[in-house]
Amino acid sequence: MKYSIEQIRDFCEKVWVKAGLSEENAKVCVDVLLAADVRGQRTHGTTHMKDYCDRMLKGTATNGEDMDIRLTSPTSYVVDAKHAVGMVAAPIMMRKCIEQARVSGACFASVHNGCHYGLGAYYPMMAMKEGMIGFSFANAPALVAPYGGADALLGTNPISIALPAERHTDLVLDIATSVAAKGFIALAMKEGRDIPLGWALDKDGNPTTDAAAANEGVLLPFGLHKGYALELIVSLLSFALSGADMDVNIARFFECTDKQVNVGYFMGCIDISKYCPVEDFKKRVDAMFDLLKACRPAAGSKGVLIPGEIEAGKTKIAMEEGIDLSEATLRDFREMADTFGVEYTF
Template sequence: MKYPVESIRTFGIEVAVKAGMSRENAEIFLDNMLCSDLRNIRSHGVTKFRGYLARVEHGVTDIKAEPVITKTAPSTLVVDGQNGMGSTVAWKSMNACIDCARETGVAYAAVRNASHHGFGGYYVMHAADEGMIGFEVCNTPALVAPFGGAKAFLGTNPLSVAIPAGKYPSLVLDMATSVVAKGKIALAIKEGRDIPDDWSLDSEGRRTTDPVAANTGALLPFGGPKGYAIALIIDVLCACLAGGHDSMSIPRVFENLDEPSGIGYFMGVIDISKFVPLDEFKRRADALFDSLKACPPAEGFREVMVPGEIEWNASLANRQAGIELSEPILKEFAELSERYGVPFDVSPL
């Protein structure tokens, strides 16, 4: 059943504030999850809400921590996330990049001591809204087998890019370097569904449709050796450059509630106006996308879509239609309501 977006937002913000977050950070926290749900990326939406707060309750994430941001050169930043909430760390690091790039044209931040930040597209789309090209990668616990391997050694290590346009929505790439994000396995377990047999291996290195078996095995990299190589590069940026743990050293975030995450991020922005007037750039992007739209569709397709366009259209529809809350998520909301004394007496649409 679907529930009103603003009712979920209000409930979530009040719960996060009761859990110890500042209202500013709570609004970012909820906006990230709801942005994901609105775009039909349910694996990183409010299904994660209870898991984030469980880490706070077990003392392995500091809900009140603020990132320490150090400018090391005109266009470079080093950030210590202080083991804070990932949404707080990532949002404020991206804002620091945007502010820096207004002066220097480009800026990059290497972030350590961070935690799971949810939907990565949220941060790069913010940069695009500010007239910049945004880029962000992070590493995750080892969940993905390297190409040719039968055991997890790399994370899903997602990559996010956003590029503004004019009449079109921003081009948005937000992808795991595995065939699917780990969150889709977790959601399938929560909802009791099978998964496709090309998503993962079981603990014996065999393909499986059982999400529980997949959870103890390994995901597969997208595109075989190509996805494997990109995932490894991201681990190098986040561990070797930023100083986060490598994927093999990061605990499973929502299963291990005894250890801080130690995740690394690497992010950056390009201020388009320092290369070409922003309006001219948007006209060029629109012309390019017009050309893509003019491409004859293949059999079984209605049209060529700009990356992120399907999700943009979904977000417009879901703002009116509401967000899907399954029974397991509603149960978690009820637990949060009781624990933090915030009522959730909202009727489905």
């Protein structure tokens, strides 16, 4: 059954305020979660809200009001997030990077003691809406085997980049560096579904379609050695610059909510206007997209898509028709309503 965006937003904001966030941060936090849901990326949306709130109750996540933020040069921030909820810490830092990039042309933040920050694309999209190119990278619990290995040594370590177009859909890249994001495994477990063959190996190193077996085993990197290399680079940018934990030392976000995590982010933006007029940039982007869209479709294909085009279409539909919440998510909502004394309205 589908529910309106505003109905979900109202309930979730009230829960977050009761959990300890300011009204302003609660609004932003829910906006990040809903952005995932409307884009069809349910694995990073409200399905995990209860897990985030559990961390607040247990003291393994904080409200972000005591973050240590230092501007170390005109183009760099170094940040101790103090275990702030990721959907609070990351928007704060992207806003600061945007403000600083208007002065210096570019700005990036290196963040440690971060928590899982939900939809990685949300933060580059913040910069994109300001006429900039946005970037966000983060490391994560080790769930993925390096190419040629059989042990989980690297995280799913997402790459998120966004840049604006004019006539076409804006480009929004948001990918895990594993074949599938860990969230898809967790969601399949929650909803009792199998996963596709080729996503993961079980604990004995055998291919599996059983989500629970995959959860005990390892995920596989996309693109063989190429995906592994990107996965490693994201890890190094995220933890080696900031002093966050290495992937193998990060507890699983949604299964070990009683343990603090020290996740690293590397995020920021480039101000296009410092290089060329923004409108000129958008026209050049459109020219490239025109070329791609005019490409002959391959057999069985409906044509070339721009990264983020499918999600943009899903967003438009969801904003008009609402979001389909699973029974598992509604069950979590009922528990949160009881825990935080908020009226259950679904």
